[in-house]
Amino acid sequence: MKIQLAEHYGLCFGVRDAIAQAERLAAQGPLTILGELVHNPVVRERLAQRGVREGVLNDESAPTAQVMITAHGASERKRAEWRGAGFGVADGTCPLVRHAHGQLGLLVSLGYFPVVIGKRGHVEVAGLTGDFPDAFVVENADDISQLPLYERYGVISQTTQPVEKVRGLVEAIRAARPGSEVRFSDTVCQPTKNRQRALRKLLAECDTIVVVGGRNSNNTAQLVTAASAAGLTVFHIERAEELEPAWFSTAEKVGLTAGTSTLKETVAAVHERLKEIAASLTPATA
Ligand code: SF4
Structure with missing residues (x-):
């Protein structure tokens, strides 16, 4: 054999840097990560051994004054809610997730209806759509028939989607909405x-x-x-x-x-x- x-x-650089940031912050004082820093039990156990706590992004209560957003990112609205509740908010968002947020924001500012290709309910997708309540998530081709009719669609993707699948779904959106403009920004990292x-x-x-x-x-x-x-x-x-x-x-x-x-x-x-x-x-x- x-x-x-x-x-x-x-390990990618985004996760590596988020782990290093969490370990640095934990050495300075008590820290709660808002969710799973990464979806990996080995890493989570290592952080728990250093006293790092895990909280819930959608529940603005934590056992420590300092909290940290995971590499998956969060909406600006969520960050503001945590700050408003009196917490210090450190940002572990991967720069490439931040890039995806930026691209979606840009498309919306140019008048495109926001569409995110990705897994519905995934923390990164929830963060991407969190500032755009009307945003439509396409997880697979069956979802496209439910896409509301607009003249212009601005499409991005969750960073970890298979790029061929994403391109296929973009083409399927174009085919389903032949009279509309579909502008795609490839945000697969x-x-x-x-x-x-x-x-x-x-x-x-x-x-x-x-x-x-x-x-x-x-x-x-x-x-x-x-x-x-x-x-x-x-x-x-x-x-x-x-x-x-x-x-x-x-x-x-x-x-x-x-x-x-x-x-x-x-x-x-x-x-x-x-x-x-x-x-x-x-x-x-x-
Ligand atoms: S966006 Fe890519 S590089 Fe960044 S944390 Fe996610 S998988 Fe890693």
């Missing part, structure tokens, strides 16, 4: 694009894929879905201890990748465990 590590995998491209390479070369990442991590789920759709055997794990040797009894080439909220050290531990499994499966020569 051979193992191939994806060319791009795991580069680290997500890199990981998706690296996964495609693995899919072409492997028969089995291991994806490491939180079970509620959207971009990890996208990697799992893409590998499953390609017909490969896929295992989604959060940590090395979950790997079972029996899963790989017929595997010849195993591809290894991870979502953008997964620590490199978690992936390294999985890689080591896979090597041990590979060694144990190699038939002894006479």
Whole structure:
């Protein structure tokens, strides 16, 4: 059994910087993160060990005076509500999420009706639409028939959506609203694009894929879905201890990748465990 590590995998700079910011703030005083800083249990446990608390973005009460917005971002309205309630608000929003907010705001200011392609209810999407109560979320093609009729649509995407899916949905909106102008700003982030491209390479070369990442991590789920759709055997794990040797009894080439909220050290531990499994499966020569 051979193992191939994806060319791009795991922790992106946005998550890395948000974790570092939380650890810096926690060293200065009590801190509550407004939600899961990242959708990754390993990271959350590490922060909890440093005394960092977790609160709820939509409930302006926290056990500490200092709170922090996660890398997924939040609406300006939400920030103002927290400040108004007397909290110090630190901002861990990834610059690329901020860019998506900026693009949506720009499109609205130019008179376009706001449309966000992404997962309904996801914290990043809630943040993007939070300042535009009329904004319409397109999660899949079935949603488009419900899109209210406007002359001009300004479309952006959640940063972690598969870019081909997003482009397909933009074309579907254009087809469904032939008399309207549809202006699209591609806000899928580069680290997500890199990981998706690296996964495609693995899919072409492997028969089995291991994806490491939180079970509620959207971009990890996208990697799992893409590998499953390609017909490969896929295992989604959060940590090395979950790997079972029996899963790989017929595997010849195993591809290894991870979502953008997964620590490199978690992936390294999985890689080591896979090597041990590979060694144990190699038939002894006479
Ligand atoms: S996945 Fe992209 S947008 Fe999200 S934190 Fe990472 S770099 Fe930023």
